[in-house]
Amino acid sequence: MKSSLPPIVENDPYLLPYADVILRRQELVRQRQSILCRGRKLSEIALGHLYFGLHKTPKEWIFREWAPNAMAIYLVGDFSDWKIDEAYSLTRKLYGNWEITLPLKTLKHGQHYKLFIKWEGGEGYRLPAYGNRMVQNEETKVFDAEIWAPSHPFQWKNPDFEPSSTHPLIYEAHVGMSAEEGKVSSYNEFTAHILPRIKKDGYNTVQLMAIQEHPYYGSFGYHVSNFFAVSSRFGTPDDLKHLIDTAHGLGLAVVMDLIHSHSVQNEMEGLGLFDGSGSQYFHAGARRLHVAWDSLCFNYGRPEVLHFLLSNCQYWLDEFKFDGLRFDGVTSMLYLDHGLGKDFTDYRMYYDGAQDENAIAYLTLANKLIHETHPSAITIAEEMSGMPGLATPLEEGGYGFDYRLAMGIPDYWIKVVKGLPDEQWDVGNIYYELTSRRGDESTISYAESHDQALVGDQTLFFRLAGAEIYTHMDMGLDNLIIDRAIALHKVIRLITLTTAGSGYLNFMGNEFGHPEWIDFPRKENNWSYLYARRQWSLAENSKLKYQWLQTFDNQLIALAKKSDLFSEKYTSLRHSDTPNQVLAYSRKDYLFVFNFNHAQSYTNYPIPVEPGTYKGVFTTDDLEFGGQGRVDNRVKHLTIGGTNSFGLENLMLYLPTRTGLVLKRL
Incomplete structure (x- = not known):
């Protein structure tokens, strides 16, 4: 007789007491899909970006918005001299949707616009929820939506690119801080100067941060305001397409760091009080505000929110040809308390009712959608609690991510380097920490990402070298502290990569021991770009020791590729x-x-x-x-x-x- 238990339970006896919870979560996914799709495929309903927002047809312009609490909505902009005009008033349709059609001559590419929304007891200017282009006034710092409808659509040179490997060697990068100069770099500069470097270094995947529009640069791109808009700080949507197309021409896959775990609180730029209701996209009451991140928490149980987020997944893959999505903050999504202050040492902590099963259903549907519509695309979960099934296939009872980031490994290395003298490094414990993972999941290991280098912390090499990094990195100077730092940096990276489950990640610059930390311009540092850049010249200077670490990293990545190391899952x-x-x-x-x-x-x-x-x-x-x-x-x-x-x-x-x-x- 065939077992009714999902394979994930059959493969892990410790999950047997929680089989009913796992089955219930699977049923919730089926219910959510049924409510959303009504007999259609996920791919047929996750197309909100093609319905809502501003679109140019052969005959007219048409704009739609979902704002169930609104009493009136107007388009205002260059075309109306920024005045509220009844000629640009939207008509209320069914289900809280609003719509307006305008003659083609009314609007032009490059014009700026906003929505003016009235609700009971209030009114305000808003940016369209599905707007694909936002620009900021340099003087006033105010954001407007911009009509993005170029007369000559972008032409892809590599439209049929397929990643060459199922084992990603990821180069995590932030476009804005990728220049050596103290400035915000651009998509085009990244394309010209950084992509060739990544190719030369041997990595096969680029992971781009901060792509979705965010009003505060210092948030590292994690406080998103406009989920369908390419960050205009770095250039235009076509500039981003050129970056991705060029990467594909170099054989590099491109993964996007996707933020669906929360949203910025801003009301004029974001969704915080879009139609006058604070609970349109987000939870009401105590669950609305993320206590640690100062941001808003999506209500994953609302069908319209699921439609918005699923359409967002489809949009980035379809429109920009990203080869995968790295979901940020998954732990925060999975737990009602966001997993804060927990050590997750017992299986009961994954099934005790403290989980947001609506969020679990959303993540499962997102993976199902992505793999149905883009079979070669990968999904990566940034998750630290160890929730079983997260990176297990859907058909086995999991949530469907292709990979889980092994977030405990860089934290472990910091703990060892920071807290233990060399003679107390326990090789047995090191091996255990680097190889402990679920057999039914694929993981990506790393010694450090951007997280380990944010202001208040230090890069791994800086932590090993300390202040000597400023005075003894010249080739002609001998120094025991620097010798130790270089030796251990190489050993740590070698053992981390060669014990990794299915992939490896490095944050840009860390391959050559980039010094110091990451700190974006802000009031507290007098708006300085000193630490929001990458000093590539350090690795290229033949008189400095950074070149040794760069050369070693090249050899390390070459080993991973030549040996096809990750095709054998275990050491x-x-x-x-x-x-x-x-x-x-x-x-x-x-x-x-x-x-x-x-x-x-x-x-x-x-x-x-x-x-x-x-x-x-x-x-x-x-x-x-x-x-x-x-x-x-x-x-x-x-x-x-x-x-x-x-x-x-x-x-x-x-x-x-x-x-x-x-x-x-x-």
Whole structure:
């Protein structure tokens, strides 16, 4: 008899007590889809961007908006001399929708406009919820909607691009802070200067932050006001399309950092009080305000909100040809208390009724939609609680994300580097933390992302090097602190990538140990761009040691691609010697051996492996990476000794201090 339990439960006995909750959540997804679709496909209803907002047809302009609490709505703008005119009054339709049609000659590409909305007890100017272009007046700082209807639509040169790998090597990037100069960089500058760098470095995926329009630059793009609008700080919608098209021509996939976990509170720029009702898109009462983020929380149980967000997913994939979406703040969405202050050490914490099952239903529907309409697109969840099933296929009882970010790993590295002296680094614990993941999920590991470098924190390399980074990065200067920092930075990145489940991520500049932190212009720093840029010249200066870390990162990424390392999901632990701080594991035909000891090198150290011949590929101690060149990679190593009960022999190796070795079985 066939089991009625979802495979996720059959594969994990610890989930059995919660099978009813899992089944109930699946049923809720079916109910939500039924209510939304009424017999149609998700792809047929997630098209709000083609219905709402301003559209030019061969015969007329047509504008629609959903504002159920409104009593009257007017278009105002350049065309009306910014006056409220009955000729531009919208007509109320069914279900709280409003509409107006205008002759073609009335509106022109590039004109500015807004909505003026009246409701019982109030009125105000608003930006259209589905508006695809917002621009800010440099003097007044006020945002307007701009009519974006160029006479010559963008022509894609690579319309049929398909990602070359299912194992993303992600280069996380922020367009605005990608210039070396103290300024806001542009899509076109990123296309010309940064994309070739990413290609040269070997990464296969670009993850772009801060694409959706946000009124405050210092929010890093996470306080979104206009969900369908490309951030105009960096250029036009066509400029972004050119960036993506160029990336595709270089063989690079492009993933967008999508913000659906919350919205900025702003009323004139955003959705905070769009039609006079604070609960049009968001929760009412205590659940409306996110207590930690000073932002508004979407009501995922309202069909119109689901329609808005699902259409937003479809819009970015269809209109801009993004190759995937990285969903930000998923933990905050999953839990009624946003997961704040919890350590999630017990399965009950995932099924105790403190979860927002409407949000879970939305995320599941979003994944279903994306994979139905764009089969090659990937979805990535930024989630730290470890909710089971998040990155498990829908048909197995999961929520359908392709990947989960292994958020605990960078936090773990900070804890180790910040809190433990070198001699207390526990290699057994390191291996456990880097490899502990659910077998039914694909994960993406990283040593640090943008999160670890925001103001008030430090990049990994800066934390290792400290103030010496300012005085002893010259090639001709010897310094033990810098030597340690460089050695450990390489070892940490090597072990993080080679133990990763299915992919790897790096934030721009961190590959060469970018110093200091990230801090956007704000009142508190006198609106300085000093820390909101990337100092590429550090890595390109032949007189500085940053070049060693850059060269090492290139070799690291090349290894991941050449070896197809992630096609074998798991590593095999070969040796863990905590007292001596030696660790070894294998993956595919490769052997990785680490000596974390800061003072003791080992000669003829035995590592149990399959019998055969092994040759060095590279070590973190190689001269080209700023090491001491203590290992000769040309030497072939033959296993010796009789095989043990597991059929293994010993590989006798020289293991220098603070070094990681990569060997391949011939």
